[in-house]
Amino acid sequence: MDKYDAELDGLFVALADPTRRAVIRRLGSGPASVGELARPFSMALPSFMKHVRALEANGLIRTTKSGRVRTCTLDRTRLSLVNDWLAEQRNIWETRTDRLEQLVTEEETK
Structure with missing residues (x-):
């Protein structure tokens, strides 16, 4: 497994x-504090921080601390890896369905 696959697995x-x-999804509209991000979820802050650490460890978000406030920011470049992989998969499947359509069309004309 190469580094690209390992990164995708983590993402x-x-x-x-x-x-x-x-x-x-929330960070897509701009940076937010951990407290603000945690507010809609019915879990303790330490549990929520596990989610923040998982996102940060995989490079999806960056956090900065100013005093007692930790602010999270989305790293859109990491999402481009997912987008590139999905585009590659989409291309593979579109090619396969194009070949299937061609085969079916040829069978119908015979």
Whole structure:
């Protein structure tokens, strides 16, 4: 397994959790404090911080601390790895369905 695959695995594991996806969705509209991000979830702050650390460890978010406030920011470049992989998969499947359509069309004309 190469580095690219390992990075993708980490990104998909991080994005597999609905809480982490909700955090990513919220950060899409701008930076937010951990407290603000945690507010909609019914979990203790230490539990929520595990989600923040998982996102940060996979490079999806960056955090900065100013005094007692930790602010999270989305790192959109990491999401481009997921987008590139999905585009590659989409291309593969579109090519396959194009070939299937061609085969079916040829069979119908015979």
